Amino acid sequence: MKIFDEIKLDKDGSSEHLYIQLYKVLKALIMEGKLKKGDRLPPIRKLSELLKVNNVTIVTSYRMLEEEKLVYKKVGSGTYVALNFQNHENFFQEQKTPLIDQGHIQLEENAINFASATPSTDLFPVDDFKKVLNEVLDRDKGSAFGYQESQGYYPLRVAIKEYVATYKIVTEISNIQIISGAQQGIDIIAKGLLNHGDYVMIEGPSYRGAMAVFESRGAKIIDIPLEKDGLSLQDLEKKIIAYQPKFLYIMPNFQNPTGISYSLEKKKKILKIAEKYNLLIVEDDYLSDLNFCNDENITLKSLDHKDLVIYIKSFSKIFMPGLRLGFLIVPKLIYKEVLLAKHTTDISTSGLLQRALELYLKRGIWQQHIKYMSTQYMERFEVMVESLEKYMPQEVQYSLPTGGVNFWFKLPEPLSSKELYEIAVKQQIVFAPGHLFFLSSKEGSYFRLSTAAVTVSEIEYGIKKLSGLINELIRKQNHHSDQTNGYTPIL
Amino acid sequence: MKIFDEIKLDKDGSSEHLYIQLYKVLKALIMEGKLKKGDRLPPIRKLSELLKVNNVTIVTSYRMLEEEKLVYKKVGSGTYVALNFQNHENFFQEQKTPLIDQGHIQLEENAINFASATPSTDLFPVDDFKKVLNEVLDRDKGSAFGYQESQGYYPLRVAIKEYVATYKIVTEISNIQIISGAQQGIDIIAKGLLNHGDYVMIEGPSYRGAMAVFESRGAKIIDIPLEKDGLSLQDLEKKIIAYQPKFLYIMPNFQNPTGISYSLEKKKKILKIAEKYNLLIVEDDYLSDLNFCNDENITLKSLDHKDLVIYIKSFSKIFMPGLRLGFLIVPKLIYKEVLLAKHTTDISTSGLLQRALELYLKRGIWQQHIKYMSTQYMERFEVMVESLEKYMPQEVQYSLPTGGVNFWFKLPEPLSSKELYEIAVKQQIVFAPGHLFFLSSKEGSYFRLSTAAVTVSEIEYGIKKLSGLINELIRKQNHHSDQTNGYTPIL
Incomplete structure (x- = not known):
């Protein structure tokens, strides 16, 4: 291929190692789309002759590409480009949970990624952030690289107090704890709160x-089972009495994985129960900014007058995951325990990034950005809804969320979402099988689709294809059932 | 004061809040040295009239400065500038441990900071780092802000493999785990390794x-007691047999807090013992780059042929603490446990900072920087040694380290370093009392002085003053003993 003839490596030794140079060049070709999925890389010997470098240089750079899953080897056949870079980045984002859960990942090629709940990197406000980063460096110089207070950079905490006020949360600066995601x-x-043997309660899934x-x-x-409007209050109260848990961990808006949002009534009732039993609630608010359908998705924290809710907010989903920044709002009661835990965990979050985020928040740029993200996600959401109505077999149960990026499905019994996953992966579609979200892996018929990392056209194509696969499974099952029925002796 | 007449706030509402504007202006005045330690800020009412803003605006900005310990209030007298900004930043760096240990910190004014083991912010290579940061943003755009692999950005791990090779450590890229400090x-x-009830061994202190x-x-x-050339081998072996610990955590070079470096012989013997009992060793190498006296301070990891050493390296001490970056070299045996623990801890370390550090390492800039840091620390080290010889009372025991920033002292019994600390703080000298570094707080006569965050002139002045205070304590003690002797009836 002509493309490889044009590769130039800098061999005067003053530059970086040859294998890294080559790795970079090849990676850039893949990123720019000049090398596409399925393209074969030249054989080791051929490329080494062409570039006049050692075989080992080629082998090492291929191996680096392989470790990044940008290329894959076929035994006896050669090395091939595995996927487009953009999709690759997305794929690795939230895919890690199943990855770790399963011990290995089977994907080697480009795929439509319904598994990742993290935005595609093209949505990130890079230019704005570059500006504020440079302003911080010019303004603060070395101080930007010193240790920051464990609780977080004070002006950032001031900015966050104002930020949450726009979400109707009233808090003090001293309650805000900066975290690395x-x-x-x-x-x-x-x-800070859990000792060995303590009980803790979560939603199921x-x-x-x-x-x-x-x-x-x-x-x-x-775990407390989820109902359509939030967790089961009866079950909650019964289990509080039985187990006296240290806290309850919930996601009241666009719950992960189900997409369920708690009703306002249920939010208020849960707070009453918390008050009655003096129960701490951890509210993981990962996405309440993305509300498409109504105005009722207020946070539990904004209703929390007894200071019993620990509020977790990540900036990963709405700004940039790579920042590794977020914050807690911590009730006074447990403030010291949490600060000490932060200190022993990593002393403090990067001061440079905290200072940059402070400027970014203060300038009000985030409001435009959230508007932009909402428009993007809204479009995906709508296409998702349309595609589901058009293609998804009636036998599959689901209810639509009112916002966010997660959709939750139930296959007709006895179909297993693991089985579907394995078939879909081969067709280059990934999603999250439901057993990952349950305490016991018995719950085999659920699965989650996320629209965070897929384009509008991928959504339509992917849902159509996935629906086809499900239809096939259903047909096979019915056929199999018929056969079985046919052979089963009447008792 | 004229300085306050010149303050201009932007009141058209399009800019940031007035109290933040004022806070920034005042902070800048302190940072630039235009407001100095002891300067009184104008009374609330007076400044509010002068700037034609609400009283609350002034109160809030003063409170923000106070929370940052830049100013302090004297009841009935007013608000005063507490310290120079530069020193303030230093002070908070490693001072946190004693801070948390004691529940509160008594310092309100500028102090000579022998407590911090973290470099002053003026030593940081800010300009170089700004360059690589911008290069990364231009090159990688949104990808720089995506999630990074939990194990770390691959090219950074390649760069680190080469970096540690200069320290004679041979390892594979797959053994390198990026960490946030x-x-x-x-x-x-x-x-990854410790469960409830497991035993773990450390040095004492x-x-x-x-x-x-x-x-x-x-x-x-x-804990295993430290001897002059490293921990007691006899005690180590005895306790391994008795407790079967999960691992041993040590700092074989310029140990913190004692400054002790293990002899090469002892390093080898410890590795043999580890092999015999299949014991994992965690080597925390926080400063081996700063060696002033000999070439023997090689790392345990470079001698580790059985893959039993987990190597921890922070870039905080030699580059910039605010980066929150470091790495582990993890034995194959426990690789998965550590990766999973990293994932559940914070998913991944900031991709942007990892990419910037990769460029920084690759360019070889770090070598020049370490040379520069070594020269700076060497000078402080020499002045420290001279000052100790000149001023430190003979009754105080210490032995000189061969590098690093930590010096360890023992007061003559029954003098207590806590008592010395309380007296010294009032004289604006802080250091780390020894009980902080022991499992039991019975060890009351030790203390640690660090030269990381003090200037050459502060070292000389500080050691002279501290020596004077110790001399006073010794005199008082002797006097007291004499008195007691005088009154004690002969038995």
Whole structure:
């Protein structure tokens, strides 16, 4: 291919290693779309002759590309480009949970990614953020790189107090704790509050990353079943009495994975129950900014007059995951425990990024950005709804969320979403099988589709294809049932 | 004061809140040295009249400055500038451990800071880092803000493999795990390896931040006394047999707090013992780059042929603490546990900062920077040694480290370093009392001085003053003993 003839490596030794140079060039070709999925890379010997470098240089750079899943090897055949870079980045975002859960990932090629709940990188406000980063560096110089207070950069906490006020949350600056992303928020709350053997309550189903943290603390997890308007109050109260849990972890708006939003009435009742039993509630608000259908998705924290709600907010979904920034609003009661846990976890969050985010929030740029993100997600949401109505077999149960990016489905029994997953992966469609979100893996018929990392055209194509696969499974099942019925002796 | 007449606030409402504007102006005046320690801020009413703003605006901005410890209130007298900004930043760096340990900090004014083991912000390579940051943003755009792989950005891991090779450590890219600072390294190792009730071994004395993590995991901590050339081998072997610990946590070069470096012989013997009992060793290498006296300070990891050493390296001390970046070299045996722990802790370290550091390392700029840092620290080290020889009372025991920033002292019994601390704080000298570094707080006569955040002139002045205070304490003690002797009836 002509493309490889044009590769120039800098061999005078003053530049970086040859294998890294080559890795970069090839990666750039893939990123720019000049090398496409399925394109074969030249054989080792051929490229080494062409570029006049050692075989090992080629082998090493191919291996680097392979480790990044940009290329894959076919035994006896060669090395091939695995996927477009853009999709690759998306794929790795939230796909990690199933990845870890399954021990390995089977995908080697480009795929439509309904598994990731993280926005595509093309939605990020890079230019704006570059501006504020440089302003911070010019203004603060070395101070921007010093340790920041464990609780967080004070002016950022001031800015966040104003930010949450726009969401009707009234709090003090001293209650705001900066964190390196929502996952760390869950981690330090667990560290601050949970001891070995303590009970903690979650929704069933819930976020796997939270369960892993609680398990790691040696806590015992109790799940409360979700109803259409939020968790079962009867069950909640019964289990509070039975287990006296340290806290309840919930996502009252666009719950992950179900997309359910709690009714206002239920939010208020849960707060009353919390008050009655002096129960702390951890509210993981990962997406309440993306509300498409009504104005009722207020946070539990904004209704919390007794200071019993620990509020977790990530900026990963609405701004940029790579920032690793978020914040907690911590009730006075447990403020010290959480601060100490933050300190022992990583001392403090990057001061540079905190200072940049402060400027970004203060300038009001975030409001435009959230508007932009909402428009983008809204479009995906609408196409998703249309496609589902058009293609999804009637036998599959689901109810539409009022916002966010997650859709939750139930296959007709006895179909298994793991089985569907394995078939779909081969057709280059990935999603999250439901057993990942349950405490026990018995719940085999559910699955989650996210619209965060798929384009509008991918949504339509993907839902059509996935629906076809489900239809096939249903047909096979029926056929199989018929056969079975036919052979079953009447008792 | 004329300075306040010149303050201009933007009142047209399009800009930021007035109290934040005022806070920024005043902070800038302090940072630039236009307002100095002891300067009184105008009374609330007076400034509100002068600037034609609400009283509350003034109160709020003063309170913000106060929360940052830039000013302090004297009851009935007014608000005063507390310290120079530069020193303030330093002060908060490592001072946090004693801060948390004691519940509160008594300092309100500028102080000579022998407590912080973190470099002054003026040593940071800000301009170089700004360059690489911008290059990354131009090159990678949105990808720089996407989630990074939990194990870390691949090219950074390649760069680190080369970086550690210059320290004679041979490892694979797959063994390198990126972390958000050394504290997180300790935290995820503990999460990956320690269960409730497990034993873990440390040096006595050791780093408080590590003990806090192990305690938080519900582990039982056993300490091994330090000798002049490293920990006691006899004690080590005895306790391995008795407790079967999950791992041993040590700092073999310029140990914190003692400054001790293990002899090469002892390093080798410890590795043999580890091999014999199949014991994992966590080597926290926070400063081996700063070696002033000999070439023997090689890392344990470079001698580790059985893959039993988990190596922790922070970039905080030699580059910039605010980066919150470091790495682990993880033995194959426990690779999965550590990766999973990293994932549940904060999913991944900021991709933007990882990419910037990769460029910074690749360019070789770090070598020049470490040379520069070494020269700076070497000068402080020499002045420290001279000052100690000149002023420190003979009754105080200490031995000189061969590098690093920590010096360890023992007061003559029964003098207490806590008592010395309280007297010294009033004289604007802070240091770390020794009880912070021991499992039991019985060890009351030790203390640590660090030269990381003090200037050459502060070192000389500070050691002279501190020595004077110790001399006074010794004199008082002797006087007191004489008196007591005088009154004690002969038995």
